[in-house]
Amino acid sequence: MALQSARPCGDFRVSYAQDMTIFPTRGSLIACIVGLALLMCAPAVFDRYGLSLLILIGIYGIAALGLNLLTGFTGQISLGHAAFFGFGAFTSTYLSNKHGVPVALSIPLAGVITTFVGMVVGLPAARIKGLYLAIATLAAQYILEDFFSRAEWFTGGAAGAMAKPYSLFGYALKGEKAYFYVVLAHLVALYVFAANLLRTRDGRAFVAVRDHYLSAEVMGVDLTRYKVLAFGISTFYAGVAGALMAHYVSFVSSESINILLSIQFFAMIIIGGMGSVMGSLMGAAFMVLMPEALETIVHLMKSTSWGNIPKIVDGLNFAKEAAIGLVIVLFLILEPQGLAHRWRLIKSYWKLYPFAH
């Protein structure tokens, strides 16, 4: 049975256990373990700048994962994800500053409180769908933004609030290296939860709601319950990500929680691939690395004689912003299923290499 490790050229699954498995081959299990081990070594390899990028990818990846659970798996469009991200950031800051909750505890707690807010928003939103939901969540984004700038007792108003550094059992974990492990731990836990959620009854119900909500209801899926549940889980992710962000940059203000951030989260799941857990991280990585790549290109151009055009060099920030819009449009037209799909194609190409069927 030498060919046992080779997979057939289609999906031939004969049992539910095969269908639901996380690791379809032993190779994918090994790849996962090796990848995780490599990530654990990352602080030894990268400098502070590289680590800060990895931390950002991790934080945005968590938020994108949450949005993907809501939009990619349950089919509910939310343009207000940044508002929940911000809510988590403010909640964790508020809990740790005003009530002395240790930061290690205040981050998940912020996630839980954000979940309640998300469910309160999600409950009426469960009545509407599609385009109307997109507009309603857009309104929620503006209303929450307004709340952040108004509620000084909670957010520090226009001035913002300082967030404490992360501490565990009384030891403050400072610097990128320590924080990298903090983010990694949260990311792995939430990633595993998301990947496993989709193997459960609830996860399949989410997909059923997305694919055909009427049929799902006829089959006995409680629409309101699962829509609200999806909102809750998605906002939990957003809240945790926001809290991690707040304690990383140690400052949070309502200025940064704008609609553009919501659009960026959406861009991440479009680029990564809607309905793909892995894709959320790919999209987050793309969105974090793209501005850096632009910056590098502009710096290289600046040092040459022909590329030092003031309009381009000075307009770098606008170029970064325009690039966000442009990649959304280009991905939707050219690669609507995202990087995760491209990755699958590449994998299957090599797997079947000489005999692409």
Added chain:
Amino acid sequence: MRWDLLSLFLVNGLIVGVLYGLVAMCFVLIYKASRVVNFAQGELMLIGAWVCWSALAQYGLSFPVAFLFTVAFSALLGVAIQLVVLRPLIGEPLISMIMVTVGLSVFFQAVLKWIFGVAPQSFPPVLSVQKISFLGMEVEAAYLASSGAAIVLLAGFAYFFKVSKLGLAMRATAFNQQVAQSLGVSVRHVFALAWAISAFVSAMAGIVIALVNGVSAGLSAFGIKVFPAVILGGLDSIVGAVIGGIVIGVLENVAEYVDGQYLHWGNLYTIAPFYVLVIILMIKPYGLFGSRDIERL
């Protein structure tokens, strides 16, 4: 209770509301014809305002010439957007349709800031009088002229859709694309035409607002205010959009009055339409005049 102040706010609201209504109509036009939700409506206004400003202030054209140039440019831009961006997406799910216009909006917003800078620019004076006293109140002349123009435009569109062959073709397409196509209507032309009309009318609205307030990135916030208006009126009703726009304009100004006189919150003005939007979505999601979707298995 200061009646004079309240009535000033009411008149202002009415005038701004007509402009909201005009932009909301453009939004509905695209939605009806091609089921595309245009989140970049505000940016179409902004592009119109900047192009006109550039023609006036940087190239020294006279206002009528600059205006006509802007209108032509915007119409072409609308067709180009439809051709390049939206035609490949026909048949894609709703999420793609929504996000592609959101992406366009971000892109245009940034490119305009890149080209024209972030500082607001004021238009060179176009009308000889700045303010006109109207029913004993001081009202911006440009606004008054514009709401007159807007009413003429709306009447023109009513005629266009009721009588002209092209307008009938557009209504037929909105009603049922396949039937319209089988009766000889070119659906492609109708889509392009809808975008052209929507873009140039938005540009006109943008110019008018810029005449009074100057042109800056903040202008595209008008495009966001379109959503409360169209949700109130019903997404696929042109009459509803106009009425919704007027209601939102008046409501916004009443909110500003109440805020300034009693509450002193500071920015109720900008946020009130969104509360209205949420309330309408909860109690009557298809709006006042919108048609209800009926779904079958």
